[in-house]
Amino acid sequence: MNIRQLEAFHTTIETGSVTLAGERLGISQPAVSKLLRSLTEACGFQLFTRSGGRLVPTLEARMLAVEVERMFSGAKRIARLAEAVRNREWGEVTIAAPPALATLYLSNALSPFLAEQPDIHFTLQSKTSPRIGELVAAGQIDIGLSVLPFDHPNVSAEVIMRFSMVCILPAGHPLTGKQVIEIDDLRNEAFISLFRDDCSLMTIDRAFQLKGVQKRNRIEVPLSETACSFVANGVGVSIVPPFVGLDYPEDRLVRRTLLPETFMDVWLLTPNGRPLSLASQKLVDFIRAAVAPFDQRDDMHRSLQ
CATH class of the missing domain: 1.10.10.10 (Winged helix-like DNA-binding domain superfamily/Winged helix DNA-binding domain)
Structure with a gap:
């Protein structure tokens, strides 16, 4: 037979x-x-x-x-x-990202891709950047997005986005009359701040210190999206990444350019020494496209020429 x-x-x-x-x-x-x-x-x-x-x-x-x-x-x-x-339509992919990306933006950005790939089992974890590097190095996740570089022989690191923080204000706040907010404008404003171990908070605090401005922290929250909620409810002002709070209409939350520009990088971390699965490779391509609208590296390059 x-x-x-x-x-x-x-x-x-x-x-x-x-x-x-x-x-x-x-x-x-x-x-x-x-x-x-x-x-x-x-x-x-x-x-x-x-x-x-x-x-x-x-x-x-x-x-x-x-x-x-x-x-x-x-x-x-x-x-x-x-x-x-x-065809990269099947597989298991685990991603870890900081809360500012993982809480809402990545779920919205990656949903179209995942809707077209029903056979991919996808896991999204919210972790701090140092922990994300450790997970990639240990081979426990496939893709890491970090706001800090991670130097390790088992990790390949590449900057995929450089963004400038934005100032968010409640609708009707006096500062909404300005198109550009300077750090000095926030001298006496009630500030919605992130917890002290958050990497973006260190960047924000450094911007205040360089201008000699004392930041008046009124509320500390764990997530940038939570800060947006407090701001939208008129409790204070804050500084957040540009991809945070996008679902709030302008009649609740106003976004303004911040000067001096306060930049942060997003690093793509992948395991070094073993190739990504086809599903992971396809997802990486989609992530690059998802963050491209906020990537200011080309703008910075043109401004230096």
Whole structure:
């Protein structure tokens, strides 16, 4: 008993005709008949009888056909899986990103990609940047997005975005009359600040210190999106990445350019020494496109020329 015999048997059962089976398989009718005869000998019982010129499977053949159908269905699933892997439509991908990216922006940005790739199992973790580097180095995640570089022999690091922080104000705040907010404008404003271990807070505090301005922290929150909520409710002002708070309308939250510009980088961290899966590679390409609207590296390059 071999696969070619079973293929002839399966196709004959499906088509109900040796001639049609031969056409589907691309072989002659006598060749199909020969395969069926050899399978009958291997089984030791009759597979088909003739009735009114038609080929009718015996009870034993119908029992055998159930198992053969399962075998060919499994082969088809394997073929579909191989095609999906080849087309990067299947796999498991785990990403870790800082809360500012993971809380809302990445879920919105990556949803179209994931909707078109239903066979990809996707996990998104919210971690601090130092922890993200450690997870990539240990091979526990496939892709890391970090606002800090990570120097490790097991990690490949590449800047994929440089963004400038923006100032957010409640609608109706006196400073909304200005198109550009300077650090000095925030001298006496109630400030919604992130926790002290947040990497962006260090960048913001440094900007205030360089201008000699004392930041008046009123509320500390764990997430930039939480800061946006407080600002939208009129409790204070804040400074956040440009991809945060995008779902708030201007009648609740106003975004303004901040001077001096306060830049931060986003690093793409991947395991060094083992290739990314096809699904991970495709997702990396999509992430590059998702962050491109906020990438100011080209603008900085042009301003220096």
